[in-house]
Amino acid sequence: MKSLITLQVNGETQEVLAPVHKTLLEVLREELGLTGTKHGCELGECGTCTVLIDGTPALSCLTLAVEAQGREITTVEGLADGPAAHPLQTAFAELGASQCGYCSPGMLMAASALLRHNASPSREEITGWLAGNLCRCTGYLKIIEAVELAAARMRRAGAPAQRTPNAAQAAR
């Protein structure tokens, strides 16, 4: 039986008609066409489907879409500020932190929550925070360095570590 599910995704209200047993990952990718969020193991063992729910990293493969109603969902598509990439995305591109790229959306979302929580994370704090995201290419060092570079640039710019699309629109 399908039910009407209302989601707040990247600052926009989305209504979808989907069965209650659909995961947030399935609804994001298959109903809303937001394929930036990847499906990996689908069992909570890899982290590539990580999105932010009310600003906190969560696995979309283990979250029911119905349970995400009334909460602010941010996917990798909502990370950039309009045409301007998020500093994390820029740093990932510059330092080669995306190899095959499959883990990148999850890494970016987890790292963006970290930088909002802590503008100057130590290397240990970065590895601890990203410990739920696997990189099959094993390119962890570049990922960690990219987070450090983005954090340093954001501190210099004095920018808020993570803008929600709503806040970004309000600022324009």
Place this chain on the structure above:
Amino acid sequence: MLRLPAFEYLAPRTLEEAARMLAEAGAAALPVAGGTDLFPNMKRRQMEPRVLVGLRGVAEMTQLSGSAAQGWRLGAGITLARLAAHPELRQSYPAVALAAESVATPTLRNMGTVGGNLCVDTRCNYYNQSYEWRRAIGFCMKRDGDICLVAPSSPRCWAVSSCDTAPALMALGASVRLVSAREERVIALRELYRDDGIDYLALKPGEILSEIMLPPADGWRSTYRKLRRRGSFDFPILGVAVALRIGADAIVEQARVCLAAAASHPLEAVKAAEMLAGKKLQPDVIAAVANEIFRVAKPVDNSDLTLSYRKRMARVLVERALRDLAEAAASGRNGQAPGA
């Protein structure tokens, strides 16, 4: 893709409503909190409830209150991340914080709850596999089959208790509140478990684990040590929780030692605790207790790494935990330093 089987989803707002919904739906229903254990199991068709009662919206299950002097009441629905980050709990009940922060990954701890971890399904290499994998080997008795593939002549299932927080909470004397539509009862946490890989919880039909009660800290020092292949993700393949009350003269007054992943239930090592009482934590005492833990830890060949290694590591982990606590007592701390 691994997709969930279809089910009906109910979203109660109160515990009373949740208990009534579970009772009305009967055996076809299961409660779900964080979903980090149940949903993978459902995707692998290890469990196929027709009704899920989602506890996420039950506000009274996310309360957390108390003090070291009075003890704590922990709503079963609080996340493992919140439990691990609580400064007062970390200070007074370090084993609980260390166990909570060792579960799975940071992201899963944002989702998974302490009540869910206490009820986490027992695990086995022959069980935690996709439906197709299990069908290819003829299934096991825990789901869809007749025999135990680890011990084919055994009449019982040997799936292993894989819960980090239960040994820590048990060592600190926790009890749990169980609520159903018909009654409410409080039992010692150790009474929640049965030594059986399939029927591993002593919950009556329709009961919800709603709250965990920690007694006053009352001089108890505690720590938790975990064995696993990776520093993240992995379920315990062994865990040791130790809680001690050490007198001013460095003599252990009372002790509890509980093991994770050493049996189908969180294992309380009663004799090891008796061996500690009345003694100082000298090397010979620690070695004797470690030998006793080596004796009672009986891992079977159903999880990661070899069982002989896991058994030998029981001795090592309990030695380390006891040394942590001896050092902590000598320096006036409680348990292992955070993050150590």
